[in-house]
Ligand SMILES: O=C1C[C@@H](c2ccc(O)c(O)c2)Oc2cc(O)cc(O)c21
């Protein structure tokens with residue numbers, strides 16, 4: 001029987017006893033470190049004094065800390081960024097109210113081909129082999145002239161202007177970070193933003209309802225963001241995890257009230273010739289609390305060049321030829337979806353761990369060729 005709309009979102013399945021088969025992830029993808037086992041490994045960097053821009057001033061120290069976090073993890077948290085706590089509280093409260101609305105209302109904004117953004121369950125890919133225990137609302141936030149307001153919910157009242165304000169404030173913070181990241185590569189301060197062209201801001205509000213069998217599911221499977229930079233606000237529940245050793249070990253990022261988590265994505269990884277890591281991360285779920293996070297992905301133009309901006313002597317460029325950002329995203333999506341298909345097949349056909357790893361490595365090599 002076709003599922004009824006009432007049972008379609010994880011919110012409406014949160015009170016069931018067992019998890020639907022489509023959410024069960026491969027054993028190797030299940031969380032071994034809990035959503036509350038917080039780690040302090042991910043650097044927390046204060047931006048206070050960022051305008052003390054002279055030799056020996058605070059800006060120099062901030063730059064050093066950011067470069068070192070990017071070289072080690074590609075992920076760090078920033079505090080003292082100048083954005084008011086009040087704005088974050090409003091964003092969370094209005095987002096919570098939206099996800100609590102009936103499925104019928106949320107599905108009026110369903111993401112479909114030809115529309116820009118909207119509500120969906122699991123992910124923006126229609127054909128993922130295993131579902132994420134997640135629902136999300138994607139706002140194509142900028143460029144402003146590209147917005148499709150028919151996909152921006154009119155409830156809860158007051159959400160739209162708050163999203164507007166949030167986009168503006170985060171763009172200011174990201175602008176400062178792009179300058180620091182450019183300098184960290186020994187480039188002019190505007191080198192990265194010049195290469196990216198007009199920034200496309202995609203704002204994704206993630207909702208991970210409490211899950212009936214949290215040990216079998218994930219909220220958002222392991223991935224790297226395609227963007228150059230993603231700035232993420234998470235609530236106090238915990239669930240964001242990062243790895244820097246190809247998923248051998250994971251750390252749960254400690255939620256810090258009103259801190260922003262900065263993730264570097266694929267585009268910056270290539271622009272820096274791999275000097276800056278791309279944050280390898282995922283979101284796990286739990287059985288006690290609903291969780292929310294709000295990600296603002298900063299993408300370059302589709303025609304923006306993906307290529308190292310400066311290759312040091314003796315270094316090999318990560319790409320043989322420059323490619324466009326659109327092409328890079330296409331390759332990244334294919335690799336992501338194929339990885340999930342392989343893991344699903346391995347589960348079904350009972351492959352050994354070695355066999356699975358061999359197939360995944362082959363896939364990776366083909367995609368780099
Ligand atoms: O939902 C996401 C997550 C993320 C992403 C992960 C893996 C991919 O292959 C991918 O293309 C994207 O980044 C996003 C970026 C966006 O602009 C919108 C999204 O919904 C998401």
Ligand SMILES: O=C(O)CCC(=O)C(=O)O
Pocket residue numbers: 204206220225232234239240241281282283292293295
């Ligand atoms: O929910 C989180 O903490 C992570 C979200 C994320 O990685 C994403 O939206 O790309």
Ligand SMILES: [Fe+2]
Pocket residue numbers: 223224225230263281
């Ligand atoms: Fe992400």
